[in-house]
Amino acid sequence: MYNYSKKDLERIASETGFIRDNLEKVFRLCDVLQYLNENPLLSEHLALKGGTAINLTVFNLPRLSVDIDLDFTKECSKDEMLVIRERINRDLTNFMFTKGYALSPNTKNPHSLDSWVFYFQNAGGNKDNIKIEINYSMRNHILPIEKRKINGNFLQIDFEVKTLALLELFGGKIKALIERTAPRDLYDIHNMLNQNIIKTTEQDMLRKIVLFYLSVGGSNKPSTTFNLDNLYRMKFPQIRSSLIPVLKKSERFDFETAKTEVKEYLSNLFVLTKNEKLYVENFNQGIYQSELLFEETDIIERIKEHPMAVWKMKGK
Template sequence: MNDTYRRQVALMIRVMPLVFKIKDFAVHGGTAINLFHRNLPRYSVDIDVTYIPLEDREEDRETSLKNINSHLLVLKTAIEKAVPGIRVKHKPDVWKLQCVKDGTIIKIEVNGTKRGILGDIEKLQLCEKAKDEFGLTCFANIVSWSQLFGGKIAAALSRQHPRDLFDCRGITSDDFNAVKDGFMLCLLGSDKPVIESLQPNPIDQRDALANQFEGMTDEPFNYEDYQNARVNLIEVVNNGFTDDDKDFLISFEDGNPDWSNTY
């Protein structure tokens, strides 16, 4: 596995206990899946965060964003105290911390648009393989599995990045049905029309596979595997909708969502 990625994971594990202390934050994305739910099938090198509280009114969005940045400043100070030699840059306009130590860079990024939790958060410990490989352990508050893996499916359809398709490889109809609510939450929060996510035009991701994925896993995953994973994911998702699901999506796209049946 690539040593650059390995050093990023090691730094991320050192930082995670400090993220865990901020109870308004829950981790989502590839790190939550591969280092906590699964037993390190691949490295993941960033910490993606959901802000848990929901304010009462839409005009309080700015309050939420202000609170997110306040938490990030607290986290920045805590990281700088806990990790000697680290430099942490706060980017308030994108709700992000960039952490640099000895040339190794990781990011901690809060989603400023999709806030709140579907279901309950889970407190999970670092997986056994990561504990053995890095000689460290930590806990993380993780968004619900429905929101976590449903969001991963939505991201895989939208971006078609090899990391996302690797995480969704081999998905079955039962897997999708178990997280459909979380998928719908993330699908409807996208800036793309629904049809573009459900029937995406294939993107050539050979360069991304070579430059942004290779070295993250010891498991075989070539470009043919990537393409097969994409075809399977699109098929599973599109076959997983009931008539009520389809009617709801049409009403949502028409700007008059009918919440009465299912959602």
């Protein structure tokens, strides 16, 4: 459990090149993740996703991630989900309060998303916060949930966490990059390319996963064409404010090269098949046919009643 002093953190920050206060957040996040792993209710029903999952369990922590994004994973009715959700919230908040955190008024619990913000006083004596989000509408997943070991030798921890499958982690990351063009998303996808994380034989499945999440989870209607020029509108001030603080001080991220290489990769990835185009067109007409995206019967069975797909079809 987390018990690092200011002196400890300053030493580790000096050794790793990370900013001390952001480094402290990662230790605190790992403390929460360990609790999620040890609590039977939370371990059974939640899986880590997003940048924290990618940088802690896929990469060897090249950048710090300062929040926790989780999906509820039990395929169940809305009524059953709401009962379990109440129990999850009770256990999570009790743990955080026991650890000395205070609930922020910025906490929001709209519909099927719990967005918890907890205040704490960091080792430097300043007020800081941890954000934990749990999405309950994305509870039917394309691929089976995985258990992954946390990396980062300096963290000195040894436990596994449940995460979305590797392809779903990066499918969600690509979806996020398309929708919000954030520097951290660009950085993570560029690392994915540099480290050859996705095999050649997995590229088609990755594209289908991105299309699926753009349709069921996107803020706009899915499209059969992709304008990737938004990547070039990302300017250095964005990099300086949101990415550089979570990198090692010695790292020199060439974001112009990254934008070019990621855009080229995504342009090649998003060459849609006839059935993929038909899936998107039908979805926009209120017809949900996951079998146009996926041939695997187990995948089709898992997502045939996906809550967001069902909800969006009712709105057509």
